[in-house]
Amino acid sequence: MLNKSTKKNIMPTQDPAIRNKNFSEVTLGYSANQAISEANRCLHCKHKPCVSGCPVNVKIPEFIDKVKNGLFEEAYQLITQTNALPAICGRVCPQENQCEKNCVRALNGEAVGIGRLERFVADYHFQNNKVEPAENKIVKKQKVAIIGSGPAGLTCAGILAKLGYQVTIFEALHLAGGVLVYGIPEFRLPKIIVEKEIENLKKSGVRIETNVVIGKTITIDELKNTYHFDAIFIGSGAGLPRFMNIPGENANGVYSANEYLTRINLMKAYQKETDTPIFHAHRVAVVGGGNVAMDAARCAKRMGATDVFIVYRRSEEELPARKEEVEHAKEEGIQFLFLTNPIQILTNEENFVHQLRCVKMKLGEIDASNRRTPVKIENSEFDLDVDCVIMAIGTSPNPLIRHSLPELKVQSWGGIVVDEVTHATSIEGIYAGGDAVTGAATVILAMGAGKKAAEAIHNYLKNKETSF
Numbered sequence: 001m002l003n004k005s006t007k008k009n010i011m012p013t014q015d016p017a018i019r020n021k022n023f024s025e026v027t028l029g030y031s032a033n034q035a036i037s038e039a040n041r042c043l044h045c046k047h048k049p050c051v052s053g054c055p056v057n058v059k060i061p062e063f064i065d066k067v068k069n070g071l072f073e074e075a076y077q078l079i080t081q082t083n084a085l086p087a088i089c090g091r092v093c094p095q096e097n098q099c100e101k102n103c104v105r106a107l108n109g110e111a112v113g114i115g116r117l118e119r120f121v122a123d124y125h126f127q128n129n130k131v132e133p134a135e136n137k138i139v140k141k142q143k144v145a146i147i148g149s150g151p152a153g154l155t156c157a158g159i160l161a162k163l164g165y166q167v168t169i170f171e172a173l174h175l176a177g178g179v180l181v182y183g184i185p186e187f188r189l190p191k192i193i194v195e196k197e198i199e200n201l202k203k204s205g206v207r208i209e210t211n212v213v214i215g216k217t218i219t220i221d222e223l224k225n226t227y228h229f230d231a232i233f234i235g236s237g238a239g240l241p242r243f244m245n246i247p248g249e250n251a252n253g254v255y256s257a258n259e260y261l262t263r264i265n266l267m268k269a270y271q272k273e274t275d276t277p278i279f280h281a282h283r284v285a286v287v288g289g290g291n292v293a294m295d296a297a298r299c300a301k302r303m304g305a306t307d308v309f310i311v312y313r314r315s316e317e318e319l320p321a322r323k324e325e326v327e328h329a330k331e332e333g334i335q336f337l338f339l340t341n342p343i344q345i346l347t348n349e350e351n352f353v354h355q356l357r358c359v360k361m362k363l364g365e366i367d368a369s370n371r372r373t374p375v376k377i378e379n380s381e382f383d384l385d386v387d388c389v390i391m392a393i394g395t396s397p398n399p400l401i402r403h404s405l406p407e408l409k410v411q412s413w414g415g416i417v418v419d420e421v422t423h424a425t426s427i428e429g430i431y432a433g434g435d436a437v438t439g440a441a442t443v444i445l446a447m448g449a450g451k452k453a454a455e456a457i458h459n460y461l462k463n464k465e466t467s468f
Contacts, residue, residue, distance in 0.1 A: 006109025090119025150178020152434030248345030
């Protein structure tokens with residue numbers, strides 16, 4: 001029976017005063033009854049606009065119908081026909097800007113909680129399914145190399161393995177998962193979930209080689225000519241941090257969000273038994289307004305900082321971070337300084353951060369990003385007392401691959417140029433997708449790129465018997 005409520009079923013969460021001191025998952029997930037109730041809010045629209053908003057085209061109304069009828073495992077099987085990482089996507093994808101944005105239910109109240117239902121179904125599967133995934137039979141001689149084990153690489157590898165190719169993932173770090181393990185905090189995405197997904201991929205026949213830096217340990221030319229890979233997918237992400245180039249940015253206590261989060265998430269600096277060095281600051285300024293800024297700020301609070309500030313040069317309306325992440329940050333005591341821009345980092349005699357000098361801003365005309373341009377207000381400078389500054393103003397692709405492969409066509413800012421449909425690069429047999437192409441974006445968009453590239457690689461290799 002249709003649930004006519006205009007509001008989503010409330011997502012249970014840890015108490016903010018407790019969770020801002022631990023790294024356990026903030027959101028606790030729906031119960032079976034809550035999931036069924038939420039599924040009953042779906043109108044099962046004829047034209048399925050939610051599906052068109054999903055980069056991997058999950059069969060949303062169909063899986064929700066299964067949830068409505070208590071057929072949770074069947075719902076999982078439906079989702080995984082097109083989405084290999086539902087437990088991850090259900091937690092970190094910006095559904096409000098994708099599938100839920102198109103939900104007809106949202107015309108009168110809140111959209112159906114599609115992401116919450118996807119998470120519930122995936123968690124149910126992991127908790128209750130005891131059947132090991134079937135190993136894909138390798139039926140083709142052709143080999144495909146995947147560079148990077150983030151969402152794009154994992155997706156591309158999974159699809160190609162199912163199609164019978166010999167697939168090897170090359171990962172630069174000591175653990176597979178890319179941004180899923182080094183970038184997203186435990187309290188948003190428990191790493192056990194990523195580990196399970198990667199284990200399933202290994203069981204399906206995918207080989208994963210860690211500690212291999214393509215362009216340094218092995219070149220792409222060697223992958224082609226020495227190891228005889230028939231096609232290559234570059235999904236190496238965007239791990240090169242950006243800075244503001246303001247005075248004092250080389251002071252002790254200044255981090256890129258990338259480094260700060262990697263130390264905490266991948267190297268477990270938050271655990272007492274770890275020997276990973278990290279600065280335990282008292283007053284922290286995080287510069288930026290995206291999800292990475294929210295992650296860094298919320299981590300800093302959990303690492304013991306008494307005051308944490310988000311410093312953002314536009315207004316709250318322009319914040320690019322997910323609404324849920326902003327709400328959670330506020331609940332946890334993160335302070336927001338809107339229309340504020342840093343101009344200098346002040347240090348003490350030992351070159352440690354002492355203050356962040358800022359200027360107030362106002363919004364001017366609409367710019368190329370379709371947002372109002374921040375304009376400096378004269379004589380509005382002020383100093384914020386902090387002992388740590390974390391720069392979270394974006395990342396770009398690592399230049400190592402393009403520098404070691406000069407014939408690869410790239411954008412002026414470093415992104416690899418690809419065909420929009422096939423994700424083919426300027427070099428035959430080499431494809432690319434995810435943040436290495438777009439710059440820092442979302443998990444689901446990277447997965448969509450990995451899916452398209454896998455389909456294109458399959459078409460390319462169908463009638464090809466020999467390597468390059």
